[in-house]
Amino acid sequence: MTQKSRKYDLQSSLLEDLAGFLSKNLSGSVIKEDFEFIYPTGPDKGDISSNFALKKANFLKKKPLDLARELKSAIKSSPFSSAFSCIDVAPPGFLNFTYSDSVIRDALQTIEEAGDNYGKQNQDDGRRIIFEFVSANPTGPLTVAHARQAAVGDTLVRLYKKAGYLVCAEYYVNDRGVQIQNLGKSLLSRYLEMCGKKVDFPDDGYRGEYVTDLARKIYQEEGDIYLKKSEEDAVRIFSDKAYQSIFQDIKKDLKDFRVIFDSFFSEKELEEQGKIEQTIGLLKKKDLVYEKDGAVWFRTTEYQDDKDRVLIKSDGSTTYLASDIPYHWDKLKRGFDLLVNIVGPDHHGYIPRLKAAVGSFGKEHEGKLNVLIVQLATLYRGETQLRMSTRAGEFISLRELVREVGVDAGRYFFVSRRPNSLLDFDLELAKKQTPENPVFYVQYVHARIASIFRKYEESFPKRSLPGWKDLDWEKMEDDDRFLVKALLRFPDTLRSAALSFEPQRVTIYLENLAGIFHSYYNKNKILDDSNHRKMDLRLHIMRCLATVIRNGLDILGVEAPEKM
RNA sequence: GCGCCUGUAGCUCAGUCGGAUAGAGCAUCGGAUUUCUAAUCCGAGGGUCGCAGGUUCGAGUCCUGCCAGGCGCGCCA
Numbered sequence: 001m002t003q004k005s006r007k008y009d010l011q012s013s014l015l016e017d018l019a020g021f022l023s024k025n026l027s028g029s030v031i032k033e034d035f036e037f038i039y040p041t042g043p044d045k046g047d048i049s050s051n052f053a054l055k056k057a058n059f060l061k062k063k064p065l066d067l068a069r070e071l072k073s074a075i076k077s078s079p080f081s082s083a084f085s086c087i088d089v090a091p092p093g094f095l096n097f098t099y100s101d102s103v104i105r106d107a108l109q110t111i112e113e114a115g116d117n118y119g120k121q122n123q124d125d126g127r128r129i130i131f132e133f134v135s136a137n138p139t140g141p142l143t144v145a146h147a148r149q150a151a152v153g154d155t156l157v158r159l160y161k162k163a164g165y166l167v168c169a170e171y172y173v174n175d176r177g178v179q180i181q182n183l184g185k186s187l188l189s190r191y192l193e194m195c196g197k198k199v200d201f202p203d204d205g206y207r208g209e210y211v212t213d214l215a216r217k218i219y220q221e222e223g224d225i226y227l228k229k230s231e232e233d234a235v236r237i238f239s240d241k242a243y244q245s246i247f248q249d250i251k252k253d254l255k256d257f258r259v260i261f262d263s264f265f266s267e268k269e270l271e272e273q274g275k276i277e278q279t280i281g282l283l284k285k286k287d288l289v290y291e292k293d294g295a296v297w298f299r300t301t302e303y304q305d306d307k308d309r310v311l312i313k314s315d316g317s318t319t320y321l322a323s324d325i326p327y328h329w330d331k332l333k334r335g336f337d338l339l340v341n342i343v344g345p346d347h348h349g350y351i352p353r354l355k356a357a358v359g360s361f362g363k364e365h366e367g368k369l370n371v372l373i374v375q376l377a378t379l380y381r382g383e384t385q386l387r388m389s390t391r392a393g394e395f396i397s398l399r400e401l402v403r404e405v406g407v408d409a410g411r412y413f414f415v416s417r418r419p420n421s422l423l424d425f426d427l428e429l430a431k432k433q434t435p436e437n438p439v440f441y442v443q444y445v446h447a448r449i450a451s452i453f454r455k456y457e458e459s460f461p462k463r464s465l466p467g468w469k470d471l472d473w474e475k476m477e478d479d480d481r482f483l484v485k486a487l488l489r490f491p492d493t494l495r496s497a498a499l500s501f502e503p504q505r506v507t508i509y510l511e512n513l514a515g516i517f518h519s520y521y522n523k524n525k526i527l528d529d530s531n532h533r534k535m536d537l538r539l540h541i542m543r544c545l546a547t548v549i550r551n552g553l554d555i556l557g558v559e560a561p562e563k564m
Numbered sequence: 565g566c567g568c569c570u571g572u573a574g575c576u577c578a579g580u581c582g583g584a585u586a587g588a589g590c591a592u593c594g595g596a597u598u599u600c601u602a603a604u605c606c607g608a609g610g611g612u613c614g615c616a617g618g619u620u621c622g623a624g625u626c627c628u629g630c631c632a633g634g635c636g637c638g639c640c641a
Contacts, residue, residue: 042585051583054621064621092621094584137641179641204640295639306567306637313639320641348568349636373569375635417577420569422634424576429590433603436590444603452600459600496580508578511588522596522605564603 008114009121009491010107015048018080022052025074030056039489046088046096047485053093064093071095099488101473104481107488109468111544119494119551122164129165130331131157133342134254135172138247139183140208142398145344147257148423149374150398151414151557152503153342154259158555159498159506168262168336171254172327175243176268178317182206183246184239188226190215191238195224214245253398257407258557265330267323275326276318280311283325288360298325303356325357332358332365340501341371342419348373372501377414377423405430408558412439415503415556438507439558442514442549447564449546452526456539459527465539472533479520480541486513487548494555503556510552517545 019035034056040049053068060067068089075087086098111118133153136146153169160167174180186205190212193199201207218226218241226234254261270276280296283289288299294314298321301308311322331339339358343350351371358369379386379396386396402410409430416438417423433440456465490509497505526542528535550560 036581038580038583040584041579041587045584049583054583057621090584092584174641177641293639297639310639315639317639319639345569345635347636347641350641351568373635375569421577422570426576437603438589440603441589444601448601448604455600492580500580502580504578505580508588511578515588518604519606521600522602525600527600564601 008110008118010110011488012492014083014103021078021080022071022074040096046086046098048097050095053095057093065089065091068093068095099485101476104484105473107484108540108544111487111547112468115547116551118547119491120162120164121491121495127165127337128335129160129338129340130168130170130336131340131342132170132172136250137174137179138243138250139179139206140246141210142250142253144379144396144398144401145376147398147401147410148377148414149342149344150254150257150259151411152374152419155415155503155556156501158557159494159503162494162555163498169260171261171264172267173247173264174267176271180239180243181235183242184235186211187215187242188234188238191218191226194219195227214242257398257402258411265327270323270326276322279326279329280322283360286360300353300356303352303359305352305356309353321353324354328354328357329361332361332368337368339369341369342374343371345373345375372419374419375422377425380424380426382426382428409439411557412507416507417504418502438511442510442553443561444564445514445517446546446549446560447562448521449542450562452542456527466536468540471537471540475534475537479524480538483516483520483541483545486516487544490548490552506552506555510549513548
């Protein structure tokens with residue numbers, strides 16, 4: 001990690017340099033990566049701690065406390081000394097550091113300079129990452145399950161972009177195959193009904209109302225002109241009409257949910273380019289496929305699957321897996337080093353197959369696929385759980401959800417729990433404008449600060465706020481320090497959220513930060529005509545806090561309002 | 565039966581690569597408003613981290629076994 005890459009992450013930069021210094025100061029047997037820093041819990045433990053002495057005492061044949069004291073005195077007589085107002089050796093061997101005011105000053109300056117870029121990093125390990133998510137079949141509207149996947153996926157993409165990676169967000173479109181055919185047949189049936197024909201609705205057809213609505217629209221606009229077509233042609237035409245219409249709606253819903261895709265990858269094109277056949281040919285050469293019972297099988301058991309899987313069914317049609325293999329090969333060929341797939345829990349049995357697909361491309365690609373499972377969300381209205389059944393066509397769509405609770409609350413709630421945990425989503429709570437609702441609690445910070453600045457403009461119309469260099473740091477109090485130290489943790493929070501694929505760390509951070517602010521706000525007056533020097537300092541702190549809240553909410557795709 | 569996931573306060577959940585006395589919010593109870601937005605704040609009570617072993621300076625976190633719940637085990641997607 002270069003100095004430049006940590007430009008906006010003061011804390012990591014400082015701690016890394018410190019680790020480098022200490023590892024050199026000890027003996028050659030310790031490297032800077034041996035030093036880790038943890039956030040201490042509880043009072044009187046400083047701002048950041050090191051457990052190095054406990055970890056390495058045995059290895060260095062020293063007592064932990066002695067080792068800790070040794071480290072402390074090394075720091076004391078080094079330039080790093082000025083970064084800490086206190087270095088405390090605490091039994092059984094912790095080193096507790098308290099940041100000095102110079103660090104706090106530097107933190108504020110960093111945030112003011114960085115602005116929207118605060119939190120941005122340059123991980124710079126050259127890896128390119130592709131996130132594939134939602135990828136819902138374009139056979140019906142997006143549901144609440146897709147909504148959570150969309151919110152999680154999009155937030156992760158934003159996190160990785162902020163961390164400095166080259167990222168691509170992709171939607172894989174199953175725009176061919178049996179399900180699209182079924183959809184076309186369903187639409188055709190509804191259409192024929194409108195034309196007055198008596199028809200049997202397909203057994204495995206799509207019974208949702210959206211199909212009937214679309215049929216009505218076609219009938220109204222074009223009349224019964226399709227009655228003359230052969231059934232084969234009609235199914236083809238109606239499949240295409242249905243798919244086009246539904247897919248447009250899906251794209252619009254995603255856009256309205258502030259979910260941005262860089263590309264939509266078509267399965268149909270994959271087929272038309274002959275990639276599926278090619279792939280099976282290639283696998284044949286590697287002796288990874290064989291015929292049995294009239295079907296063609298892929299030896300996924302070579303890659304830790306518990307049984308082999310069919311690629312070509314005995315009726316000659318191909319399975320999803322047959323398309324997924326060339327699709328994932330294509331991702332690798334496009335130069336992506338990490339393939340992240342975000343899927344629902346119903347797909348988890350599918351993971352070994354996909355890993356086999358990636359593994360079959362070559363030893364060097366094994367391990368490049370990372371499948372994240374996003375669990376379902378259960379909707380509640382207060383205490384009552386909303387039952388949903390996709391089969392019967394009874395479900396709450398993404399669109400309805402957004403209409404009811406809005407994009408901000410929707411996105412925030414979906415990412416506020418670990419992706420791998422079930423999520424209870426209370427529609428009533430999401431709509432509430434009270435502190436129980438974490439979205440409002442966090443947004444309110446931004447609105448309150450904006451309000452302070454409005455009031456400031458009003459009360460001191462002719463005054464211009466002094467620049468950063470002219471502030472009086474003697475006026476800083478413990479409450480101010482505490483607040484800024486929380487801001488200092490922001491870049492590290494984003495990094496840890498990204499690397500662990502856990503966006504809820506951002507919401508937890510923001511809620512904690514909001515709590516610190518509201519408490520501060522209640523206790524301390526910002527605008528103070530009797531003490532302009534203190535007011536100036538605090539206005540700068542408030543501005544930095546608003547920046548962090550805004551940047552944090554932006555990662556979540558949630559707006560930071562000026563007024564509420 | 566096999567595999568994956570989950571189990572932390574009454575409820576919903578945090579808990580970073582194994583760190584110090586396990587934390588929030590809701591709910592309950594008691595307080596705060598001549599004020600930059602009370603959409604807020606302050607305080608109190610509330611725990612066998614599912615159970616039992618193990619690893620070690622140290623375990624909610626890692627390992628093994630068990631218990632409970634969810635999901636997956638198709639020539640469906």
